[in-house]
Amino acid sequence: MNKKSRWILAAGALLLIGTYIFPLWSITVEAPQYPEGLGIYIRINTVDGHAKNDLKNLNLVNHYIGMQEIVPESIPELKFMPPIVGFLIVSGLLVAWKGGKKSLYAWLAFFSLLAVAGLIDFYLWNYDFGHNLDTENAAIQIEGMTYQPPLFGTKTMLNFITTSLPTWGGISAFASIFMGYLAAFLSWRDKQVQ
């Protein structure tokens, strides 16, 4: 790895610190009776509301259609994620320091796998929340209706308009992985030039 690549990689690894500070993803719902919107943040280690009581109120609204309650403590991924990302930061810095190309590729492969797995996992959770409804007790049941929030973008479900987008934590993770690839690319191009 050339010097430039190593710096870019180090910066990319450090960017991941952002995932501890900022939420990864945001899901917002708006409805006529919620003009101010209700929203939740998916953070690296928990799920919480945009405003103090938003998660509680979203769960309350969801219970009419039989959606499961979102209980952050019961989501195991939220326990694994902080150490895994911590490992990514430390190992990324280590790779940048040592400068080994193979270890860079290994790091990138691991990160990429993790990112894809994370998105799939997030999708599956959304799928489960949207489909696995309590048909025994739900007061409002509409034939054929499911409530899976989108991964990216906006979707209208009953009276709610749901918007799901990455926020600064998620964006910093994307930026981090992009910088990893950039480091690999620059280092590879450098070699071609030589």
Add this chain to the structure above:
Amino acid sequence: MNKTMMRVVGVILVIATFLLISECAKKEKPILGSGDAASAVYVAPGDYDEFYAFTSGGFSGQLGVYGLPSGRLFKEIPVFSVDPENGYGFNEETKDMLKTSFGHIPWDDSHHPELSQTDGVTDGRWIFINGNNTPRVARIDLKNFETAEIIEIPNSGGNHGSPFITQNSEYVVASTRFSVPIPQADVPIDTYKENFHGTLTFIKVNPDDGHMNIEFQILVPGYDYDLASGGKGPSHGWSFFTSYNTEQANTLLEVNASKNDKDFIAAVNWKLAEKYLAEGKGKTRPGEHYVNRMNHKTHSADSKLNKTVTVLDPAECPGLIYYLPTPKSPHGVDVDPSGEYIVGGGKLAAVVSVHSFSKMLKAIEDEKFIGDAGGIPVLDYDATIAGEVTNVGLGPLHTEFDGKGYAYTSAFITSEVVKWKLGTWEVVDRIPTYYSLGHLMIPGGGSMKPWGKYLVGLNKMTKDRYLSTGPELAHAAQLIDISGEKMKLLLDFPTVGEPHYAQGIPADLVHPNTTKIYELEENEHPYRALSEKEARVERDGNIVHVYMTTIRTHFKPDNIEGIKVGDVVYFHITNLEQDWDIPHGFAVQGARNSELLVMPGATNTLRWEPNKVGVFPFYCTDFCSALHQEMQGYVRVSPKGSKVPLSFN
């Protein structure tokens, strides 16, 4: 054409011309509130009004909250009167708010709202209002629009001249409209002159939490003290009170109290009063009075009885108080925004007398006294008067200011607002009102900073203004645009109760600071249940405490058995919601008091004494969600002595 034909045509032409002219004349008649008035008061759906207006409820005892310029009613805040709609005064938490030395008084006559001020500007923290009948002053918190405190005024009969405020909310005042024996005593009524007195009360307001305490009372001659105004700017440190019945009549006041050419405005130097108090001139006198305060953590009123008050006697406190003679049975007294002019509305005169504060100080210095009344020096009218506004209509009552050098006086008998210029005292405009105008209000119009855009006239009679509702009619308010040279009537809207005075404030000073919910974790109600796990029923002898929770869309518990006739059941309802605008109601069949309307995060208690055997439903009364109709439960009541065990789900 023959002559007959011509005559016929001529007659037809004359009739047609006459009809045309009369039609034109009809059209020329001014159509009030027409033209661009509609757009001036139109607040589009979803938009906000520019001002809040707070109107006293008068005989309703409450406080109305309106928007200006739309005239839309937002809320009626229960203050001195019980309100079964939300349980105020009925539930266990708020019933002590209405505690007085006479016992629980479920009603009063509320006249004058007064906003708190900082540096002479309305600050949107609190609004005070007087209870006239059983003398009291209430403070309403403008964060949650609820009555936060009620203080009883002892040694008073008819707390009319109240609760006018000083420029930093140091004090709100109270004055006896009806003089009475002080202390109260069993004396013949015709010993009025020797035995009856008035008091001017200064209630200290704690600047941090708004808590009120009676700092001192001034014992004054037995006249009828009517209204008051705080000095401002140069006159800060003084308060002014009108009086009538300086004749000291005790019967048929209509005639007997209208004899003197002039009655008095009492000028009280309260800063000097503080000095006299510090010197120990205040005497501790009997003065039983309750102070009832809502504790926002327990959601309950704390009630405290004070036995005494500190009284200052003007005879022992020279310079404390002077009388300014003012024609004729003056009603309102209003100090202009500069603090220099003290405007007295000569209720039975056709003149408004304006005293000058600086001339008053000079007259005191030069000892321009024409005598004394009950030991209080009476100043020479000519030495204090700055000007008289003549042609001001009949029965001038109250004056407000626009901050642009003009004053607006209500004339009751001639039903009009009269605009005149401070300094030149000339009348520059007038506009009729419908009908019998009492108070008028300009947002900030009694403070140092009026927002001189709108004026609201508060009328005593409605007659034909609205669709009839039989003998009892709504009172009418008229919104007048005062932004231009000529006043313009914009809107005419009915009001609840009988608004006497009102207050107005830019919405920006209040709306953004309002409370949306009460935090559950801050709830310290002794009978709270902060989660469904804490919901339960406990029996202690014949007292049953039901710790019940509400959340969309059920009660927990919703089946209770083992209650017996003769039990006293307390339903303590904690609303677990933490979302704005999701109150839950609680009503149970046969409750002989009221229902509850429990705000998110709060706990309210309904006392229920079942007197029939059976199974009785309870339910939510506030349409809270799609399953509101399902939000119900049952309580089984067994005969006295029954063995049905206490149980709940």
